[in-house]
Amino acid sequence: MPQRVTHETAECPVARAVDVIGDRWSLLIVRDAFDGITRFSEFQRNLGLAKNILSSRLRELVAHGILEIVPGADGSAYHEYALTERGRDLFVILVSLRQWGEEHLFEPAEQHSVLLDTHHNKPLRKLEPTDTTGRVVTPSEAFVQKVSD
């Protein structure tokens, strides 16, 4: 198993972000949570994931404040998992992953699920990085500045 190096003290926000959610299963659990899944058994059925791994990923997501444990909506003894505000803010990352996947990982004739907005029933606009004036920024027009003390 690859060594797990933590980037919790990294100055790079990308490094910290991937440390928290840069794991296949964590991202798919979050995706399912956006799709309305709340219960352990539902995540398990949908992801086809071993219980111990699902359990550990859910625990990590709760520890990182992305999911929180809430009482079952039906008043039963089963608790549920709900996205926190920090978790809901991952929406744009899921959308960017989805759009990249749609564009690059499907053959033209291949079926794939689509994300629509409830008001128009149409696919969302393609996300694009923009500058303060709204102009699209390409990778070569952006640079990282390391902030020093």
Added chain:
Amino acid sequence: MPQRVTHETAECPVARAVDVIGDRWSLLIVRDAFDGITRFSEFQRNLGLAKNILSSRLRELVAHGILEIVPGADGSAYHEYALTERGRDLFVILVSLRQWGEEHLFEPAEQHSVLLDTHHNKPLRKLEPTDTTGRVVTPSEAFVQKVSD
């Protein structure tokens, strides 16, 4: 080691995307490539990653058409790694990870690197999912439609 389940045949573009890049190291390698790193030794030094793991991740990124091997720019025998078009299209995902990290994973007084555009030297705008009219779409205003045959 968690079982590796492939989502290559999944209908969900998010699942396919995380299958290809949903790995801490792969995302950080791509980040470094955007920062201008091209050589094995530079990736290794910057990421502090074991050679065999770096080697395997680079091989996967090349196999998935995200990086390509190109001759050394200085005419030396060392080859280099360059982002393909598919790889460059990951820019928006890196920006979304960075913005989420900036917002949620740093204390107010904590230093972090920033991504600026070369024209204004200012941070990029916050990425937000929008509908066809340009209105911001919240998670509850979006739904996944499974496409059936």
